[in-house]
Amino acid sequence: MMSHGKNHVTWTAMITGYSRNQDPLGAIECFRDMRAEGIEANQYTFPSVLTACGEIMAFRFAVQVHGCIVKGGFAANVFVESALVDMYARCGCLNDARIVLESMVVDDVVSWNSMIVGCVRQGFTCDALHLFKKMHTKNMKIDDYTYPSVLNCFASLNDANSSKSSKSVHCMAVKTGFERHVLVSNALVDMYAKRSDLSCAFAVFGNMKEPDVVSWTSLITGYTHNGAHEQALTLFCKMRISEIKPDQIVTASILSSCAELTVLDFGQQVHSDFIKSGLRSSLSVDNSLVTMYTNCGCIEDANKVFASMDVKNVITWTALIMGYAKNGKSNESLMFYNEMIESGIKPDFITFIGLLFACSHAGLVDQAREYFDSMANVYHIKPGQDHYACMIDLLGRSGRIDEAVELLNNMMVEPDATVWKALLSACRVHGKIELAEKAANTLFELEPQDAVPYIMLSNLYSSTGQWEDAARIRRLMKSRGVSKEPGYSWMEINSKVYSFMSEDRSHEKSDLIYSKIDEVMMLIREAGYVADMNFALHNIDEEGKELGLAYHSEKLAVAFGLLELPSGMPIRIYKNLRVCGDCHTAMKFISSVYGRVIVLRDSNRFHHFKHGVCSCGDYW
DNA sequence: TTAGGGTTAG
Numbered sequence: 001m002m003s004h005g006k007n008h009v010t011w012t013a014m015i016t017g018y019s020r021n022q023d024p025l026g027a028i029e030c031f032r033d034m035r036a037e038g039i040e041a042n043q044y045t046f047p048s049v050l051t052a053c054g055e056i057m058a059f060r061f062a063v064q065v066h067g068c069i070v071k072g073g074f075a076a077n078v079f080v081e082s083a084l085v086d087m088y089a090r091c092g093c094l095n096d097a098r099i100v101l102e103s104m105v106v107d108d109v110v111s112w113n114s115m116i117v118g119c120v121r122q123g124f125t126c127d128a129l130h131l132f133k134k135m136h137t138k139n140m141k142i143d144d145y146t147y148p149s150v151l152n153c154f155a156s157l158n159d160a161n162s163s164k165s166s167k168s169v170h171c172m173a174v175k176t177g178f179e180r181h182v183l184v185s186n187a188l189v190d191m192y193a194k195r196s197d198l199s200c201a202f203a204v205f206g207n208m209k210e211p212d213v214v215s216w217t218s219l220i221t222g223y224t225h226n227g228a229h230e231q232a233l234t235l236f237c238k239m240r241i242s243e244i245k246p247d248q249i250v251t252a253s254i255l256s257s258c259a260e261l262t263v264l265d266f267g268q269q270v271h272s273d274f275i276k277s278g279l280r281s282s283l284s285v286d287n288s289l290v291t292m293y294t295n296c297g298c299i300e301d302a303n304k305v306f307a308s309m310d311v312k313n314v315i316t317w318t319a320l321i322m323g324y325a326k327n328g329k330s331n332e333s334l335m336f337y338n339e340m341i342e343s344g345i346k347p348d349f350i351t352f353i354g355l356l357f358a359c360s361h362a363g364l365v366d367q368a369r370e371y372f373d374s375m376a377n378v379y380h381i382k383p384g385q386d387h388y389a390c391m392i393d394l395l396g397r398s399g400r401i402d403e404a405v406e407l408l409n410n411m412m413v414e415p416d417a418t419v420w421k422a423l424l425s426a427c428r429v430h431g432k433i434e435l436a437e438k439a440a441n442t443l444f445e446l447e448p449q450d451a452v453p454y455i456m457l458s459n460l461y462s463s464t465g466q467w468e469d470a471a472r473i474r475r476l477m478k479s480r481g482v483s484k485e486p487g488y489s490w491m492e493i494n495s496k497v498y499s500f501m502s503e504d505r506s507h508e509k510s511d512l513i514y515s516k517i518d519e520v521m522m523l524i525r526e527a528g529y530v531a532d533m534n535f536a537l538h539n540i541d542e543e544g545k546e547l548g549l550a551y552h553s554e555k556l557a558v559a560f561g562l563l564e565l566p567s568g569m570p571i572r573i574y575k576n577l578r579v580c581g582d583c584h585t586a587m588k589f590i591s592s593v594y595g596r597v598i599v600l601r602d603s604n605r606f607h608h609f610k611h612g613v614c615s616c617g618d619y620w
Numbered sequence: 621t622t623a624g625g626g627t628t629a630g
Contacts, residue, residue: 047621083621113622145623152624186624193625217625249626256627284627291628315628322628353629386629393630418630604630 008039016048024052028061035068043074047083054090062087078104082111089118094127107138113145125153129165144178148187155187155194166191179204186214193222213239217250229257233266246274248282255288262574262601264296265492281308287315294323297572297599297606314340314348322354327606328615330362349381356390361605361616365398388415389422396426401435417446424453428460436460451477451484487577489553493564500556503548507556509563514551516559521550524589532582554583558590558598570597578602588612 011034018026031049034041041049046069053062066084074080081104088097094115101115112135119128132150135142147169154166170188173179179188185208192201201222208215216239223232236254239246246254251274258267271289274281286309293302302323309316317340324333337355340347347355352375359368372391375381388411395404404426408415420439427436436457443453454477461470477484490499500507507513521529531549549555554575561571579587579602591598592612600607608615 051621079621081621086622089622108621110622115622117622143622148623183624190625212625214625219625221625247625252626282626287627289627313627318628320628348628350629357630389630422630 006037006039008034008042008045011039012042012045012048015045015052019048019052022055024055024058027052028058031065040072041068043077043080046074046080050083050087054087057091059091059093062091076105078106078108082108082114085111086114089114089121092122094118094122094124107140109141109143109146112140113143113149116146116149120149120152123156125157128153142172142176144181144184147173147178147181147184151184151187151191155191158195163195166195182208182210182212182215186212186218189215189222190218193218194225196226198222198226211244213244213247213250216244217253220250221253224253224257229260232257233261233263245277248279248285252282252284252288255285255292259288259292259295262296264298267292267296283309283311283313283316287313287319290316290319290323294319294327297327297601297608299324299327299329312343312345314345314351317345318348318351318354321351321358325354325358325361325605328361328608328617330358330364333358334367347379349384352381352383353386353390356387356394360390360394360397363398365394365400368394382412385413385416385418389418392419393422393426396423397429399430401426401430401432405435417443417450420446421452424456428456431460431464433460433464448480449482451482454482455484485576487553487575489557489573489575491557491561491571491573498557498560500553500560502553503551504553504556507560509560512563513556513559516563517550517555520555520559520562520590523593524586527589527593529586529589532585549582552580552583554579554600555586558587562594562596567596570599572599573601575600575602578604579607584614584618588614
């Protein structure tokens with residue numbers, strides 16, 4: 001008897017409804033109720049319920065459904081079979097999916113598409129491509145669902161060997177007219193962007209009649225992943241002009257570029273526009289916001305976002321751990337790590353980079369050792385070059401050079417340039433010339449065009465008065481055509497960016513800035529500042545050296561800030577290289593003499609100067 | 621019944 005007057009058509013309509021409205025649990029419940037009522041499912045019911053199972057990977061229930069299908073005699077229906085392939089593929093059971101696929105009498109394009117997607121999702125790109133080739137040789141129909149999955153394979157196979165094949169598939173799509181489908185062009189833009197072929201990505205994008213938010217996102221993240229963050233921001237603005245509304249995905253992506261560029265104004269605007277849009281926030285948007293705010297030195301705002309999050313994952317916690325460490329709050333950073341573990345979330349490869357970074361900037365050698373050992377022992381994560389570099393940096397800074405060397409010699413993998421640079425930098429701090437020479441020579445071979453080791457070694461010679469050796473290294477550098485990235489500082493005042501090079505006189509208010517510096521230097525000298533000649537690296541007389549130090553880019557910037565910003569307002573300065581020791585000391589004095597908060601973000605971390613003290617505890 | 625874009629790292 002049919003209860004409530006429902007027949008199998010009504011039940012099927014309900015199940016399909018739940019399934020289409022992305023309520024897989026509802027669909028499965030409904031299917032159960034239908035069975036409990038004694039009503040048999042048919043070839044229309046099974047595909048819907050199988051889709052729901054695949055959606056939430058309800059594998060065991062799905063196997064029972066498969067049993068019903070066989071018993072009910074629906075196993076030879078092509079719709080049911082393709083739904084089975086899709087369900088098994090989504091549940092990660094590629095073998096079961098393959099068994100169903102191979103038992104089918106007809107070559108059904110939907111089933112083959114599902115199989116290909118399943119392989120791609122599980123990372124079996126070669127199998128996916130093999131299936132695609134087979135479809136081609138069998139002369140099967142290839143449709144607008146097939147292309148995106150296949151192109152996705154080439155997106156993840158970013159090697160030179162697959163370049164030709166990826167272009168052939170693109171040609172096929174053009175010849176067969178499928179390139180005109182938005183999903184296919186989007187997959188093409190994404191594929192080229194992920195293969196770092198931005199000109200091809202841009203060409204496909206440019207040919208699109210109506211690029212949608214996905215097309216824009218693919219292009220924007222292409223620029224982001226290739227380090228072209230400014231261009232990513234420009235594209236985002238163009239997207240807004242063309243009246244495409246940003247969604248969660250593109251918002252998360254652009255905020256990560258804002259974080260990278262530390263453009264707080266832009267990031268805040270993206271944040272408020274997103275709130276105004278009325279879209280619900282997502283985990284990735286919130287994660288990007290936490291990173292953006294901590295990277296811009298706004299711990300409070302990052303905290304607000306963090307506190308508002310109902311769901312947090314390892315990325316959220318890692319962003320916070322890293323953010324606090326960068327802002328000189330290592331103890332809080334480690335506290336968050338403990339909270340993360342207590343909440344049952346496991347750290348990953350990157351979490352440990354953050355942890356070691358935190359330890360490194362607080363001089364917590366023993367604790368770092370414990371974390372480092374726990375990586376392999378507790379979490380079975382193999383330490384990478386970055387982790388070794390952090391440890392060597394940490395040991396070096398705390399004067400344990402021998403332990404640093406020992407760690408380097410016992411590495412499980414061949415040390416790369418990152419690790420040698422950490423050792424070289426440790427030598428710089430502790431004046432270990434011989435070891436520094438060894439590290440620098442290794443680096444000259446590993447990365448001959450990198451200016452950093454030349455500069456470091458030359459500076460080390462200068463600081464010990466070995467001017468001849470310093471000059472020799474500079475000549476060597478010049479003869480090899482290596483050029484140094486010039487140091488500069490910049491600041492944003494009323495949405496305008498002002499940048500300064502060392503001894504820069506190009507600014508329109510140059511005279512005022514230089515007289516302000518003279519005043520600053522005089523006042524801080526009275527307060528006890530003494531120039532640190534270790535950082536004056538020219539073989540000139542003492543007075544000349546001191547003048548050179550006074551005109552470092554960050555000092556020019558702070559003088560400009562004192563002139564332009566009302567008293568009581570913090571002065572925020574960004575620098576592309578690490579702050580020098582002398583400037584660091586000077587900033588402390590300036591913060592106390594002028595009663596100003598100075599926030600200086602260098603290439604490594606934040607320094608918050610207040611009342612003569614820096615948040616880094618002079619350890620950076 | 622099948623398809624596309626994302627978040628943490630010196």
